Amino acid sequence: MAEAPIIIDSKNSDADNIVKPFQVEGENIEADVRGRATRLGTVLEQILSAHDYPEIVAQTLGEVLVLTATLGSMLKFEGTLTIQAKADGIIKMLVADYKSSGDNTAGELRGYADVDYEKLKASGDNPDMETLLGDGYLAMTMDQGADMERYQGIVELTGKNLSDCAIEYFANSEQTPTALRLKADKDPVTGNWRGGGIMVQHLPKGETGTTRNLSDDTSEQWARASAFLQSVKDEELLDPSLDIDALLYRLFHEDGVRVFDAVNLKRGCRCSQEKLASVLAKFTNDDLQDMADDGKIEMTCEFCNKAYHFEV
Ligand SMILES: [Zn+2]
Numbered sequence: 001m002a003e004a005p006i007i008i009d010s011k012n013s014d015a016d017n018i019v020k021p022f023q024v025e026g027e028n029i030e031a032d033v034r035g036r037a038t039r040l041g042t043v044l045e046q047i048l049s050a051h052d053y054p055e056i057v058a059q060t061l062g063e064v065l066v067l068t069a070t071l072g073s074m075l076k077f078e079g080t081l082t083i084q085a086k087a088d089g090i091i092k093m094l095v096a097d098y099k100s101s102g103d104n105t106a107g108e109l110r111g112y113a114d115v116d117y118e119k120l121k122a123s124g125d126n127p128d129m130e131t132l133l134g135d136g137y138l139a140m141t142m143d144q145g146a147d148m149e150r151y152q153g154i155v156e157l158t159g160k161n162l163s164d165c166a167i168e169y170f171a172n173s174e175q176t177p178t179a180l181r182l183k184a185d186k187d188p189v190t191g192n193w194r195g196g197g198i199m200v201q202h203l204p205k206g207e208t209g210t211t212r213n214l215s216d217d218t219s220e221q222w223a224r225a226s227a228f229l230q231s232v233k234d235e236e237l238l239d240p241s242l243d244i245d246a247l248l249y250r251l252f253h254e255d256g257v258r259v260f261d262a263v264n265l266k267r268g269c270r271c272s273q274e275k276l277a278s279v280l281a282k283f284t285n286d287d288l289q290d291m292a293d294d295g296k297i298e299m300t301c302e303f304c305n306k307a308y309h310f311e312v
Pocket of ligand 1: 269
């Protein structure tokens with residue numbers, strides 16, 4: 001068999017802070033096995049190091065940020081994708097969001113977590129998913145501006161890990177077979193947070209009524225691609241010396257893989273003095289006086305931890 005090609009249409013060579021869409025090629029030219037690969041370096045370190053979260057919480061938030069970047073990069077218009085987990089475990093709440101530039105070339109990420117420190121203390125060193133998140137739900141909200149529909153999908157957590165929740169979401173809401181790997185961890189050399197993820201989907205060719213038409217001639221290719229994805233080691237998802245193109249080639253070289261232009265990621269927050277002032281404006285004067293210390297109120301943005309000061 002001739003060696004299958006890797007075709008890199010990408011102009012971007014930065015190895016970190018990117019999402020790269022790709023398509024598994026194979027004999028079927030109109031392949032419907034597609035995916036996205038995400039790498040977070042400094043962006044993840046910037047977001048997580050702004051907080052002092054316990055490591056297991058930072059890691060979970062990091063993996064949700066990888067998922068958020070992966071899915072957010074699919075936004076075709078200017079808009080936001082928000083992933084929010086509300087739970088009753090060590091993590092009470094977790095939010096990550098992605099703001100798209102609108103031209104499919106760039107996105108901004110931010111996120112935070114709300115931790116139950118009592119539960120953390122009681123849980124020991126290595127809490128399982130049930131203890132970490134417990135019961136609750138994961139909601140994904142896509143908002144693409146005034147004239148586009150706002151869309152929300154929800155899956156229950158019930159002890160599952162977050163990538164299983166996302167896979168279930170795609171199976172139920174979108175009826176799209178999806179395989180997903182997510183990982184965030186500290187780099188063993190630098191100690192900085194890194195994140196990586198790959199999602200592969202079997203996209204329908206066409207639809208008749210409510211039945212999705214997943215073509216038979218590519219279902220074998222899909223089975224192979226999702227099995228290859230399971231073979232990826234966590235370290236490979238994060239390894240700074242193995243760029244996304246090389247990793248995708250390692251995985252899908254049997255069929256060949258076409259890699260498209262990267263979406264560039266940066267850390268971004270949308271907080272401002274004005275936004276927080278409008279939050280304060282909802283309180284009565286008495287409440288504001290109660291909140292104030294020496295006539296001053298300090299408010300901190302939950303996402304980026306930036307402090308804002310007001311006089312009342
Ligand atoms: Zn902020």
